[in-house]
Amino acid sequence: MSKERRKQTRVQFETEVILKSEKSEIRSNVNSKDISLKGMYVRTREKMPVGTYCDIRIILTGSTDNLFISLKGRIIRQDAFGLGIHFDSVDLDSFQHLKNLLMYNAPDPDAIEKEIVPS
Secondary structure (H helix, E strand, C coil): CCCCCCCCCCEEEEEEEEEECCCCEEEEEEEEEEECCCEEEEECCCCCCCCCEEEEEEEECCCCCCEEEEEEEEEEEEECCEEEEEEEEECHHHHHHHHHHHHHHCCCHHHHHHHCCCC
16 A cells, blocks of 8 residues: 655665664664665664664674774654664765665665765
């Protein structure tokens, strides 16, 4: 009945995510339901109120130590299983890492390139 409104490619990605707001911090090894260029869903039982602005750190594991994606965002929804987060801003290095993460895990990597809109 409801038609999918989101047009961004979303991929599943398992890693550690840290969310920090003025009032709390959530650290979680998660299997994100999805992540895109615009936001992500973090599976966690801990909550932050809808509308909360937060710093987001997505830890990338691999051959390089201390590699992460750093973003600013806000909680746009929550349910019993986790939090929906919209990305508000990202630095250039983190954007490149996010884009590469999505392209590597997407069924159609070319679609990611088409979704990038100059600000």
